[in-house]
Amino acid sequence: xxxxxxxxxxxxxxxxSLGAVAESKYDLSQFVITYEDFPLTTEPKTIxxxxxxxxxxxxxxxxxxxxxxENATGIHFDITTIPLDGYxxxxxxxxxxxxxxxxxxxxxxxxxxxxxWSSQGVLIPLNDYITEELTPNLYAFLEMYPEVKGAVTxxxxxxxxxxxxxxxxxxYLSPWWVNGDYLKAxxxxxxxxxxxIDGLLALARRIRDEDPNGNGKADEIPISVYxxxxxxxxxxxxxxxxxxxxxxxxxxKMQFGMFNVEKxxxxxxxxxxxxxxxxIPKDFLTMTQxxxxxxxxxxxxxxxxxxxxxxxxxHDGTSEEKDAFFASCPMLPVLGSDLSAPMLPxxxxxxxxxxxxxxxxxxxxxxxxxxxxxxxFLYSVEGSYLIHxxxxxxxxxxxxxxxxxxxxxxxxxxxxxxxxxDLTPDCGIPMPKYVRPDTEGRSTELQQxxxxxxxxxxxxxxxxxxxxxxxxxxxxTTELATIETDLGTxxxxxxxxxxVGELDIxxxxxxVITPLTTNxxxxxxxxxxQEAYDRYAAAI
Amino acid sequence: xxxxxTTVTRPGRKKSLFARFSHAVYKYWPYYMMLLPAIAxxxxxxxxxxxxxxxxxxxxxxxxxxxxxxxxxxxxKYFYQFFESYYAWNIVRNTLVLSIYGLVAGFPVPAILALxxxxxxxxxxxxxxxxxxxxxxxxxxxxxxxxxLSFTNQTTGIINNMIVALGGEPVAxxxxxxxxxxxxxxxxxxxxxxxSSVIYFAALSGIDPQLLEASTLDGASRWQKILHVKxxxxxxxxxxxxxLSAGSLLNVGxxxxxxxxxSLNLNTxxxxxxxxxxxxxxxxxxSFSTAVGLAQSLVSFxxxxxxxAIAGRLSExxxx
Numbered sequence: 001x002x003x004x005x006x007x008x009x010x011x012x013x014x015x016x017s018l019g020a021v022a023e024s025k026y027d028l029s030q031f032v033i034t035y036e037d038f039p040l041t042t043e044p045k046t047i048x049x050x051x052x053x054x055x056x057x058x059x060x061x062x063x064x065x066x067x068x069x070e071n072a073t074g075i076h077f078d079i080t081t082i083p084l085d086g087y088x089x090x091x092x093x094x095x096x097x098x099x100x101x102x103x104x105x106x107x108x109x110x111x112x113x114x115x116x117w118s119s120q121g122v123l124i125p126l127n128d129y130i131t132e133e134l135t136p137n138l139y140a141f142l143e144m145y146p147e148v149k150g151a152v153t154x155x156x157x158x159x160x161x162x163x164x165x166x167x168x169x170x171x172y173l174s175p176w177w178v179n180g181d182y183l184k185a186x187x188x189x190x191x192x193x194x195x196x197i198d199g200l201l202a203l204a205r206r207i208r209d210e211d212p213n214g215n216g217k218a219d220e221i222p223i224s225v226y227x228x229x230x231x232x233x234x235x236x237x238x239x240x241x242x243x244x245x246x247x248x249x250x251x252x253k254m255q256f257g258m259f260n261v262e263k264x265x266x267x268x269x270x271x272x273x274x275x276x277x278x279x280i281p282k283d284f285l286t287m288t289q290x291x292x293x294x295x296x297x298x299x300x301x302x303x304x305x306x307x308x309x310x311x312x313x314x315h316d317g318t319s320e321e322k323d324a325f326f327a328s329c330p331m332l333p334v335l336g337s338d339l340s341a342p343m344l345p346x347x348x349x350x351x352x353x354x355x356x357x358x359x360x361x362x363x364x365x366x367x368x369x370x371x372x373x374x375x376x377f378l379y380s381v382e383g384s385y386l387i388h389x390x391x392x393x394x395x396x397x398x399x400x401x402x403x404x405x406x407x408x409x410x411x412x413x414x415x416x417x418x419x420x421x422d423l424t425p426d427c428g429i430p431m432p433k434y435v436r437p438d439t440e441g442r443s444t445e446l447q448q449x450x451x452x453x454x455x456x457x458x459x460x461x462x463x464x465x466x467x468x469x470x471x472x473x474x475x476x477t478t479e480l481a482t483i484e485t486d487l488g489t490x491x492x493x494x495x496x497x498x499x500v501g502e503l504d505i506x507x508x509x510x511x512v513i514t515p516l517t518t519n520x521x522x523x524x525x526x527x528x529x530q531e532a533y534d535r536y537a538a539a540i
Numbered sequence: 541x542x543x544x545x546t547t548v549t550r551p552g553r554k555k556s557l558f559a560r561f562s563h564a565v566y567k568y569w570p571y572y573m574m575l576l577p578a579i580a581x582x583x584x585x586x587x588x589x590x591x592x593x594x595x596x597x598x599x600x601x602x603x604x605x606x607x608x609x610x611x612x613x614x615x616x617k618y619f620y621q622f623f624e625s626y627y628a629w630n631i632v633r634n635t636l637v638l639s640i641y642g643l644v645a646g647f648p649v650p651a652i653l654a655l656x657x658x659x660x661x662x663x664x665x666x667x668x669x670x671x672x673x674x675x676x677x678x679x680x681x682x683x684x685x686x687x688x689l690s691f692t693n694q695t696t697g698i699i700n701n702m703i704v705a706l707g708g709e710p711v712a713x714x715x716x717x718x719x720x721x722x723x724x725x726x727x728x729x730x731x732x733x734x735x736s737s738v739i740y741f742a743a744l745s746g747i748d749p750q751l752l753e754a755s756t757l758d759g760a761s762r763w764q765k766i767l768h769v770k771x772x773x774x775x776x777x778x779x780x781x782x783x784l785s786a787g788s789l790l791n792v793g794x795x796x797x798x799x800x801x802x803s804l805n806l807n808t809x810x811x812x813x814x815x816x817x818x819x820x821x822x823x824x825x826x827s828f829s830t831a832v833g834l835a836q837s838l839v840s841f842x843x844x845x846x847x848x849a850i851a852g853r854l855s856e857x858x859x860x
Contacts, residue, residue, distance in 0.1 A: 092824040096602045116824075120603040282694040285802045286714060481825060486626040489810075492803040500715055500804065519626045 026064050031391040033072040035377060040370055041074040047367050048101035052108060053081035054428035056420035064390055065424040073374055095122060102362035103371055106429045109161055109354030111469060112477050118160045119474055123357050125158040129369060135376035141434050150539040151351050155473040162356040162375060166435040170455040171350035173463055174234055177309045179302050180328035182212035190330045197238050197270055197337040204279040207302035221295055222279045224304040226287035229495060231305035232271060237464065239263045240340030244491060246529050248467045252537065254526040258512055265508050266339055268498045275499050285496060303332060308447055319408035327446035331454040334462040342462045348469055352430035375432055384433040390423030406445040470532040483525045596831040618831035627810060635811040639789045642725045647785060649733045651778055654740035655766055673734025685799035688727055715804040743774040779851050786847035790840045812836045
């Protein structure tokens with residue numbers, strides 16, 4: 001009996017320790033938010049919140065951002081997170097089983113979900129709360145950017161979810177990076193980097209043959225791609241086609257890229273050359289991002305696409321030496337070909353929709369106004385800075401000119417790991433905020449400075465919008481789903497087959513155009529897209 | 541036994557079915573109690589959820605729930621949608637090919653394995669072989685798929701390294717849609733044959749030694765003993781196993797197919813269950829994927845009846 005009692009006691013103590021408030025390893029008292037609208041409530045309030053947890057994230061409730069916001073606003077969050085891997089399934093399940101929270105923060109809700117969930121009353125319209133008095137920052141932000149307002153307004157004219165806007169070009173233009181050490185070994189200068197498809201092939205062949213990593217083995221992967229065709233779609237632009245799927249042409253009309261036989265076959269031949277000559281990994285269809293990271297760490301990658309070179313390669317040495325190496329990896333210029341001048345297709349203007357939404361549960365508890373004021377702070381200069389970089393003094397400090405001086409972590413982690421692990425959920429997952437055009441460039445980290453400069457020089461002149469993020473009505477969504485369900489699968493699989501030689505590019509018309517026109521209602525799909533685009537064009 | 545006697549002696553007062561049943565329950569209640577968990581399992585996990593199947597015929601809306609969602613117009617809308625889609629027949633064909641191929645190639649193997657192990661003289665070797673053949677059964681599907689992918693890798697895989705060492709050209713095994721069914725089925729057989737042979741092993745050890753002795757005295761060779769004594773002895777088990785596996789014929793193991801898929805082998809690797817997962821769980825088209833799943837269940841149901849009937853005709857062994 002005594003034993004049982006002790007056991008019981010132990011269990012109770014264990015439970016108690018589990019329930020204890022999460023302790024942050026940072027002293028929150030040194031980070032104070034001073035903002036005129038705060039605190040939002042005098043008596044402490046608890047509101048439930050749901051978000052998607054990126055692998056780089058630590059526990060959300062230990063993050064400095066949430067701690068600081070709680071101290072400043074008086075609102076405590078009861079946080080549920082969904083792992084990024086397979087989040088779509090789990091998020092749908094949470095909504096369907098009514099186990100969602102009052103606030104959906106960083107849930108990457110797509111437009112179809114917004115239409116679907118709002119029609120069922122799960123998401124509530126926020127328009128009435130976006131006013132000059134209640135949410136001045138948000139109001140001013142949406143007034144300043146009508147295209148953002150157009151992108152977040154559902155077909156019924158209401159706004160259900162708030163966006164993130166990063167107006168810097170690097171936020172929406174995908175860069176290819178070239179290994180700086182390889183270029184030194186091959187004696188290629190920055191200004192000699194290829195600007196055409198043929199030039200790229202020549203450089204890739206040299207990387208393959210001339211052992212630029214100097215280990216005596218021909219183990220270099222000239223161009224690293226993973227996850228299906230990966231970034232290779234970007235080089236459709238080199239042949240003058242923004243996308244293999246639907247895109248808006250210069251006259252504002254919807255087109256379907258795969259119908260353009262000349263440009264598609266030219267692109268496919270280029271890809272087949274890459275595959276046949278071992279310029280991309282043979283198993284590119286089954287490779288994952290972690291495979292690429294492993295190859296990068298072994299210094300086996302020549303050219304790859306990531307936001308910054310630091311995400312591709314690994315370099316020994318101090319944080320400063322790493323930074324210097326990554327800054328020495330130049331951005332590959334936008335490519336052109338015989339068929340077209342250089343063109344860089346991109347998907348949007350740095351607008352990520354669906355980053356913040358409130359559910360009917362929030363309305364039932366009367367917390368909508370409170371949460372809108374909470375979110376409004378994030379659109380202020382201080383707020384956007386805080387959720388983006390965490391508080392000053394951890395990974396950055398401001399110098400006299402207002403530039404961010406990077407503080408490299410002393411524990412061997414990268415600044416990104418500290419940012420996403422300890423400071424803020426705004427790392428890898430889009431969060432409600434407005435990044436001012438000059439924010440990203442105001443860094444003293446060489447890699448970031450180089451990235452911003454090269455994006456302006458090498459990419460911006462050639463950018464081409466594929467089409468803006470469009471909103472469809474429920475009926476349109478249903479109809480599109482029936483058309484697009486198999487279309488995406490068909491496109492992926494038929495294109496991959498041309499690349500690996502399972503299908504002959506000479507038979508493009510028979511293998512692609514015929515099935516497309518007979519089995520898929522492309523015309524209807526373009527028509528629906530056109531209507532949605534016209535609505536969008538009218539709204540801005 | 542007295543109560544039985546009374547019913548027999550007084551045929552005129554035949555009790556109702558319910559009365560007899562409740563009497564039986566009263567009398568043999570411990571046995572019925574033992575039955576209870578099994579009944580509860582089927583009611584809760586198999587029959588209970590079935591009322592959700594109605595969403596295949598409805599425009600399912602979460603908030604309105606199963607009952608409150610409006611009926612689809614036309615009622616079979618989502619069935620039409622599936623069967624009119626580009627990949628529908630492909631998916632049905634793949635499901636059938638993978639499952640029938642798996643069944644035909646897979647079900648004799650454990651029996652053969654058991655028969656050959658039964659012939660082994662040395663107990664130690666027999667035990668070792670048995671353990672080795674069991675082992676893969678306990679490796680999780682994810683690990684098996686990881687092994688398959690890395691062994692068949694075009695540049696680093698062990699199989700291609702051997703091919704290259706022997707002077708051949710490396711083969712992109714997982715990118716060839718024609719190879720997918722073979723890889724899927726034979727790795728499955730390798731994984732499960734040891735474990736499934738246990739039941740035949742048990743049946744073989746139950747053979748009356750007198751039968752074997754008698755056949756030895758009659759001068760039967762080992763091969764003849766297998767053919768005329770051992771196989772007939774385990775035949776009923778083989779048939780029952782066949783019928784049981786026919787029931788789950790269309791339930792192709794979804795995890796394994798899903799993990800081995802890529803966009804090049806999709807033409808032969810997309811099966812109903814992976815399609816239902818992608819459309820239902822990922823794209824949240826609940827009504828549509830329920831309709832597809834329901835269609836699969838109906839076919840499975842018919843299949844069990846057919847195989848059972850055929851088995852009953854051929855061997856007088858059937859499930860019911």
